[in-house]
Amino acid sequence: MKSANLLKSLQFNTLISGECGTGRHTLAAYMMPDIPVVHADDPELYSYIENSSQIIIDRLEKAESFGRLSQSIKKRGTKVVAIAEDISALGSFESLFSVKIVLPPLQQRPEDVPMLAKKFAEEAKRMFAGDENGEVFKPDLQNVDLSRNAFSLRQSVYLQYFAARMGREELMLLNETYLSSRMNEGEDIYRRELFLYEVPLIRAGMRAFKSQLKMSHAFGLNRNTLRKKITEWKEYL
Incomplete structure (x- = not known):
C-alpha cells in the first residue's frame, strides 16, 4: 500500500497482474480514484486514451494490437494503470510499464484473509439484515474456500451467514x-x-x-x- 501511495503522485505506468479475485481492480482504483476503467478490447479505447490524462486498462492481454496501443499511450503521454491475468502474452509490450506489481493468490496471503472476511461479513449484514452493527457475526476462517480468491471467500462468508440464521x-x-x-x-x-x-x-x-x-x-x-x-x-x- 505504501508503494501504491507513492505511485499516485508519480508519472509511471503500472502493470498489475495476478489471478482473478486477488485485488487487482481494488488496487488500481486505489491508485487512480474516479478514473474510468476501459477494457483493452473496447473499440473506444483509443478515444479514451486520446482524451484522458489517466486511464485504467483492464484485460490488457485482450488488446488487439500491442504495437498500436503502445504508440497511442506514448504519443498522448497518458498515465496508465493496466490490469492483466496472463502477462505471458504481452511480450515486449511489458517494457511500457516502469512498475510491475504481481498480486499472489489469497492462499499465499493468509494475513489478508481475516480483514477480507470481516469486510464480507459486514457486507452480508448490511445487505440482508439492513443493519451493519446490529448483530454479531464472526466467520469461521477454518472453513472458507480460497480456491477463487476473494470470489470464493465472499461466497463462503455469505453461506456461513445464512447457515447461522436458518x-x-x-x-x-x-x-x-x-x-x-x-x-x-x-x-x-x-x-x-x-x-x-x-x-x-x-x-x-x-x-x-x-x-x-x-x-x-x-x-x-x-x-x-x-x-x-x-x-x-x-x-x-
Missing part, C-alpha cells in the same frame, strides 16, 4: 430444492442421498462431544452403529 423450515426447503433435482437419477435415491442428513449430524456431534461414547449417548445409538456410520461416511468427515 431455521428448520428454511433448511428443509433448501434440502427439498436440492433433492428435487435428483429425483431422476435412477434407483436407490434414498440410500444415496442419506448422507445429506447423517454427515452434518456426525460432524456437529464430533465438534460438540469430542468422543464417540458421548455421541452415542446423545444420539441414542449404540457405539457399534455409530462407528459404522462414521466409517461409512469417512470421506466427508
Whole structure:
C-alpha cells in the first residue's frame, strides 16, 4: 500500500497482474480514484486514451494490437494503470510499464484473509439484515474456500451467514430444492442421498462431544452403529 501511495503522485505506468479475485481492480482504483476503467478490447479505447490524462486498462492481454496501443499511450503521454491475468502474452509490450506489481493468490496471503472476511461479513449484514452493527457475526476462517480468491471467500462468508440464521423450515426447503433435482437419477435415491442428513449430524456431534461414547449417548445409538456410520461416511468427515 505504501508503494501504491507513492505511485499516485508519480508519472509511471503500472502493470498489475495476478489471478482473478486477488485485488487487482481494488488496487488500481486505489491508485487512480474516479478514473474510468476501459477494457483493452473496447473499440473506444483509443478515444479514451486520446482524451484522458489517466486511464485504467483492464484485460490488457485482450488488446488487439500491442504495437498500436503502445504508440497511442506514448504519443498522448497518458498515465496508465493496466490490469492483466496472463502477462505471458504481452511480450515486449511489458517494457511500457516502469512498475510491475504481481498480486499472489489469497492462499499465499493468509494475513489478508481475516480483514477480507470481516469486510464480507459486514457486507452480508448490511445487505440482508439492513443493519451493519446490529448483530454479531464472526466467520469461521477454518472453513472458507480460497480456491477463487476473494470470489470464493465472499461466497463462503455469505453461506456461513445464512447457515447461522436458518431455521428448520428454511433448511428443509433448501434440502427439498436440492433433492428435487435428483429425483431422476435412477434407483436407490434414498440410500444415496442419506448422507445429506447423517454427515452434518456426525460432524456437529464430533465438534460438540469430542468422543464417540458421548455421541452415542446423545444420539441414542449404540457405539457399534455409530462407528459404522462414521466409517461409512469417512470421506466427508
